[in-house]
Every structure is written in C-alpha cells, then in structure tokens.
Amino acid sequence: MADPTRFFPMEWPILILLITQILLPAFFLLWLWLPSPADRLGWLTRVVYGAAYFAFVTVIGRWDFLGTALTFLLPVAFVAATGLSYLRVRRRRWNASSSVLRTHGFTAAMAVFFLALTARALSGYGYQETAVDLAFPFGAGTYYVGQGGGTASINHHHGSQSQRFALDIVALNGFGMRAAGLMPENLSDYAIYDREVKSPCNGIAISTHDGIDDNRISETNTEAPAGNHVILACGTARILLAHFRKGSIVVADGAIVTKGETLGRVGNSGNSSEPHLHMHAYLGGTRDYNEGQGVPMTFDGRFLVRGSTVTVP
Known part of the structure; x- marks a missing residue:
C-alpha cells in the first residue's frame, strides 16, 4: 500500500x-x-x-x-x-x-x-520462510506484478514487517501496457480497473470495509491506507486484499468464502495513486493488517516478483 x-x-x-x-x-x-x-x-x-x-x-x-x-x-x-x-x-x-x-x-x-x-x-527472487500457497485472485486475462519479491530493490513494501512480501498487481492490455497511455486521467483507461477480485483461498472474511471513494489519478488517501478492503482468514494466515472500488465488495464480515468466489472489484481507494490490487499475507495479526509477520505467497507454487506476468486462460 x-x-x-x-x-x-x-x-x-x-x-x-x-x-x-x-x-x-x-x-x-x-x-x-x-x-x-x-x-x-x-x-x-x-x-x-x-x-x-x-x-x-x-x-x-x-x-x-x-x-x-x-x-x-x-x-x-x-x-x-x-x-x-x-x-x-x-x-x-x-x-x-x-x-x-x-x-x-x-x-x-x-x-x-x-x-x-x-x-x-x-x-x-527467493525466500526462506514457509510460504502460503494461494489461488491467483483474478479471472481470464494477463496480469503483471508491479511490486513484489523479497528485497526492497524490487518491492517497495519490503521494509514493512507485515508487508514484506506484498504484491501490487495490475492487468495488461493488448499492447502489454497497464493503461492506455503513460498516466491517463480516467480510471477506466487502466486495464485492471473494475476487474473482479476472487478469493485466493477457502476461509472466513474476518474484516471488510467499503464506502471510500476512488482517488483521482496521482492522488492518494493516506488516512485510510487500505481503502476498501477485505481481510481473509486462510488457515493460520491472514490475507489482505486492498483498494477495491467503492460499493463493489460483496462479502460481509464473518462470511465463509470459497476459493474463486468473487469478493469485489478493483478500484483506486486508499493509499493508491492508480488502480491496482494490493495483496499481502501475514501471521500473528488479526484485523490490523499493519501487525503480524509478513510471509511469502505462492500461486500454484510460483513465487511472484516484480516483472512477473500471469496469464489466466
């Protein structure tokens, strides 16, 4: 974030x-x-x-x-x-x-x-901790990891204890770009905007928050860093998915979710200067996504880093 x-x-x-x-x-x-x-x-x-x-x-x-x-x-x-x-x-x-x-x-x-x-x-590009294996949180399309990995050189989240292995994920258009232009002003020009976010695991939605407006491009909301978000309890791990579009979250606190179930849609709320999905896993915390110990995430066994692309058929 x-x-x-x-x-x-x-x-x-x-x-x-x-x-x-x-x-x-x-x-x-x-x-x-x-x-x-x-x-x-x-x-x-x-x-x-x-x-x-x-x-x-x-x-x-x-x-x-x-x-x-x-x-x-x-x-x-x-x-x-x-x-x-x-x-x-x-x-x-x-x-x-x-x-x-x-x-x-x-x-x-x-x-x-x-x-x-x-x-x-x-x-x-590697890690020593035990990783949490998850399902990729999107449907059909090609996606790109803008921030990810186990060092600050390729992941600006790495300095935060709970976000050490966080990912920022965008989608790619037909030209292999995240948006129609370098920094377009319309949110809809970003390929990831309004994409359905799917649950990466079977678990419980222990915390949800909605009602925060999307930011305009280049502006951020530092008072509510995660913006509209969902925290899932997946076994012993907690998974934060953040920056949803206002009014798009479709699960409630305490809801049991299944892997692949729709949680909401990508927006630009919170401490986000452009549409993307922020995602990180942590142990030892509960509803406070800034607490706990960040742990690596793998997707079908794959550890994603900056520059990784994922194609979902």
Whole structure:
C-alpha cells in the first residue's frame, strides 16, 4: 500500500522511467558505435558496461508502463548491435592505451556496480520462510506484478514487517501496457480497473470495509491506507486484499468464502495513486493488517516478483 510517488509529483516517476528505460538503453546502443573505440579492449568494456546496465534495468524496470515487449526487444537489440559493432573493431589492436586503468577503469567499475545492483535485486527472487500457497485472485486475462519479491530493490513494501512480501498487481492490455497511455486521467483507461477480485483461498472474511471513494489519478488517501478492503482468514494466515472500488465488495464480515468466489472489484481507494490490487499475507495479526509477520505467497507454487506476468486462460 505504501506508495513512493506520494513524496513527488507524478511527473518525476514518469521522467525517471523514460530516462532509465528508454534514453539510457538508447545511449548504450549508440555508444557501441560512436565515438568509435580505439581498440578491442575499449569496445569490450563498453559491451560489458552496457550488458550490466541492461541486466539491471530488465530486472528492476516497470515494463508495464511502456510495454512488456521491450523487456525482450531491448536486450535483443543490444546483442545485435554488439555483433555488428564488433565487425568495425575486429582488426584493431587489443589495447592501444598506455594505461588500461586510467582509460578503462571507470567503465569497468560502473559495470561492476550495475552487476552488484542486479545481484541484489535477484536475491529477492527467493525466500526462506514457509510460504502460503494461494489461488491467483483474478479471472481470464494477463496480469503483471508491479511490486513484489523479497528485497526492497524490487518491492517497495519490503521494509514493512507485515508487508514484506506484498504484491501490487495490475492487468495488461493488448499492447502489454497497464493503461492506455503513460498516466491517463480516467480510471477506466487502466486495464485492471473494475476487474473482479476472487478469493485466493477457502476461509472466513474476518474484516471488510467499503464506502471510500476512488482517488483521482496521482492522488492518494493516506488516512485510510487500505481503502476498501477485505481481510481473509486462510488457515493460520491472514490475507489482505486492498483498494477495491467503492460499493463493489460483496462479502460481509464473518462470511465463509470459497476459493474463486468473487469478493469485489478493483478500484483506486486508499493509499493508491492508480488502480491496482494490493495483496499481502501475514501471521500473528488479526484485523490490523499493519501487525503480524509478513510471509511469502505462492500461486500454484510460483513465487511472484516484480516483472512477473500471469496469464489466466
């Protein structure tokens, strides 16, 4: 539920996204060609630096904004550019510099830096705790995990004890984007908006809350962070599903729910700057979703992280 965009105007995240996922990849593609490297070692350090950055941005990027196809197209373009650019330097000397460290040290250091950041993000692809296995909470469609995993690099919820393994889930349209545009103002332009949310387990609805208005895009309601929400008791675990559309929740406190039963519809209520479903599991708490110990969730045995896509037939 925590939304870092509340600290900045919405233009800043979009600007950062365009720089990191469009402009910098374009720079690394162009840099293989211009200026032409003096030797093969110079070419190689550029390739390693570029590859390290592409690995980093592929793992931590939010590709649902620009289209998930770029996750594959950009690395393929980099590999093709690498092969073609080598044809220009293959007959050049291995090293034309009198000081390798002075000439190539910074580039090599930056490559190591981005490889370290990538390794840190990838460490969130696993978990050591016992996971709660659930059913995916949506029907037919393709869905994307915007926040998820076991490290803050890929999941901004991870710093919260109860939300350590929380997920933010959006839907993808036919272009592999979460919305019709980068930041459209109409809620209905977001593919996830008004989708039915289904119970991920057999259990009891121990707490429900409805009646909170949807936010306008980029605005949030920090006084009621979960907005309209449902808390399910699924065995020993508690599952919070948050940010429902006002008036859409169809289960009452104390209701017995079955896996796949409709709970409500996705909205933009609470501490949410755009439509999505927030979901986390915790142990030791009851109706207070900020208490308890967050635990991993798996869906048919799959642990979802930022960038994961789920297709439901």
